[in-house]
Amino acid sequence: MKTLTVSVVTPDGPVLEDSFDMVSCKAENGELGILPGHIPMVAPLTISGVRLKRENDTERLAVNGGFLEVRPDKVTILAQSAEKPSEINVDRAQEAKTRAEKRLQSKQDDIDFQRAELALKRATNRLEISR
Amino acid sequence: MASLRDIKNRISSTTKMKQITKAMEMVSASKLNKAEQNVKSFVPYSEKMEEVVGSIANGNTDAQHPMLQKRDVKKTGYIVITSDRGLAGAYNSSVLRNVFRTINERHNSSNEYTVVAIGRIGYEFFKKRDMPIAKSIIGLADQPDFAEIKELASETVQMFTDEEIDELNIYYNHYVSAISQEVTSKKILPITDIEGKAGMSGSQYEYEPDQEQILKVLLPQYAESLIYGALLDGKASEHAARRTAMNSASDNAEDIIDDLSLSYNRARQAAITQEITEIIGGVAALE
Numbered sequence: 001m002k003t004l005t006v007s008v009v010t011p012d013g014p015v016l017e018d019s020f021d022m023v024s025c026k027a028e029n030g031e032l033g034i035l036p037g038h039i040p041m042v043a044p045l046t047i048s049g050v051r052l053k054r055e056n057d058t059e060r061l062a063v064n065g066g067f068l069e070v071r072p073d074k075v076t077i078l079a080q081s082a083e084k085p086s087e088i089n090v091d092r093a094q095e096a097k098t099r100a101e102k103r104l105q106s107k108q109d110d111i112d113f114q115r116a117e118l119a120l121k122r123a124t125n126r127l128e129i130s131r
Numbered sequence: 132m133a134s135l136r137d138i139k140n141r142i143s144s145t146t147k148m149k150q151i152t153k154a155m156e157m158v159s160a161s162k163l164n165k166a167e168q169n170v171k172s173f174v175p176y177s178e179k180m181e182e183v184v185g186s187i188a189n190g191n192t193d194a195q196h197p198m199l200q201k202r203d204v205k206k207t208g209y210i211v212i213t214s215d216r217g218l219a220g221a222y223n224s225s226v227l228r229n230v231f232r233t234i235n236e237r238h239n240s241s242n243e244y245t246v247v248a249i250g251r252i253g254y255e256f257f258k259k260r261d262m263p264i265a266k267s268i269i270g271l272a273d274q275p276d277f278a279e280i281k282e283l284a285s286e287t288v289q290m291f292t293d294e295e296i297d298e299l300n301i302y303y304n305h306y307v308s309a310i311s312q313e314v315t316s317k318k319i320l321p322i323t324d325i326e327g328k329a330g331m332s333g334s335q336y337e338y339e340p341d342q343e344q345i346l347k348v349l350l351p352q353y354a355e356s357l358i359y360g361a362l363l364d365g366k367a368s369e370h371a372a373r374r375t376a377m378n379s380a381s382d383n384a385e386d387i388i389d390d391l392s393l394s395y396n397r398a399r400q401a402a403i404t405q406e407i408t409e410i411i412g413g414v415a416a417l418e
Contacts, residue, residue: 009175027339041336042183
């Protein structure tokens, strides 16, 4: 069976490079599933989990600020950060989540809501993947 | 002539200094190693980024984005990368001199430019001269993560998007080799000189949802990655410059110690000779 070479690259170095059967991820306008032989494509990803499927196991990655470049036999995910479940610092993510929630609830004018919201999304995403 | 004890003191203090510079040299050498690795591990990301941005920007001329367009320059931003600490030879002064000259040549008033200072030395330099500093970051780690610089980078890019500045340049020391670093200036925004890597034949992509949406996400990330890349490059140069500076400091200390030991021995000998002469003189007087 054909496989896809998946490489995940961040500014801090490559995170993962391996072959998988299928990649499924969440792009800006919906879920995407990519199988070998896909036409070349570029799509931005949301702050979400990426699932990489092999015959009988699935690897998951928490991705933030990335996009996806697809070629028939190769998928490259470029992200500002990408973490495997084992690399996620659960305590820190939990802390970041509470902090972001507090900030969103405080309803002061001088708070950058967009940033707090993004921080919350990142933290929730990390927590979800680490589970 | 200095007394024996004076010379001895100087020898011992120079020896201690040499120990310190030697240690700093070795620390910098190992940091340089790590920094080189960081630069290397960043390369795949930046290459890929350039490839994708290039193929989108070149593939279709109707893709429009404010970051790709030249505006009339009313205000220019300068990102200046320096170190937090000195003792790195000409590392900081060469960048700062270059920027200072450029700014003075190009601008008449301080309303026409603003500085984003990375590193304490640069920050203090511009502050002392009352030049406008829009943002600054001090105390970056020797091996910075992307996360540390991300906020500053995205805020700076945001300044361009908000039309606060119309051009963004970056000044840093480019790491050529362990003994040579070069002051480099790069224009980051607007993005004008992307050449698509021709190597990728037939890389006509589908865009999901469309090109403009992707450019909106991609271009800020691209600009941020350029800033981060420059920072890694600058850090590698910093460690290399410090290593070279400390190396020559150790060498100089060695030279001084040699000279001092020579005059120490000479003085010692002179003292002995004098003593002998005195004794002989004493004996001669008794006879």
